[in-house]
Amino acid sequence: MSDSGPRRSLVFERQMKHPPEKVWRALTESYLIAEWLMENDFVPKVGHRFTMRAVPLPGWSGIVNCEVLAVEPPHRLSYRWGDGTESDSGLVTVVTWTLTARDGGTLVRMEQSGFRAPDELAFKRMGKGWPRVLELLDNVAARTN
């Protein structure tokens, strides 16, 4: 596996009107996680390996193999999201939740980091071939639906 090339992250920030302790429970208690995220066997213990389960998609088994990386109640929670075996693209990312008490509620920040950016040079070399590939992709999508 190549580890070269830039990585991209997704960041969401939301002000929620509930205290950090309550948000923390929703992020770390298995039966509560199942209510808003996915079926899981999460335990808030560093090193614990768990799975998240959703409906499979073409190219993705619907299973995400995770491992707890950091547990600092009620402020910071981090887990590895994926181990590269679940999808054709071998996605491995890290999800980190940061909770900050603010205005009687909580600023909830979620970052998912480690997305592989397709090599820009390769993009350029593709040149006029790129629209054709997208057309092929559309065909694949149409057939797998």
Next chain:
Amino acid sequence: MHVQPDHLFAALADPTRRSIFERLSRDGEQPVRALTAGAGVSQPAISKHLNVLKQAGLVRDRRAGRETHYSANPKALQPLVDWLSFYAAFWSQRLDELEDLLDRMDQ
């Protein structure tokens, strides 16, 4: 087989390989000889290109007698679908669900 998007881009960056892949996608399975006939490139060169496409998972080969037949595997293009966009939509929706749940929890 897990192929990185970079490898797919590299395999499809070459115009000869791209045209081979497109032809196999369009016309179905072909023996190497038929692919060579229309390409204006020598058979060893075509075989080399086919091997790169095979390593990238874009084509499959099947031995039939003394000939090797190749077919396209367009599903190999799926890693190029952007996971970032997928998860952007995914988390946006899940954070809505999280807020709903927090509203329903008693403390």
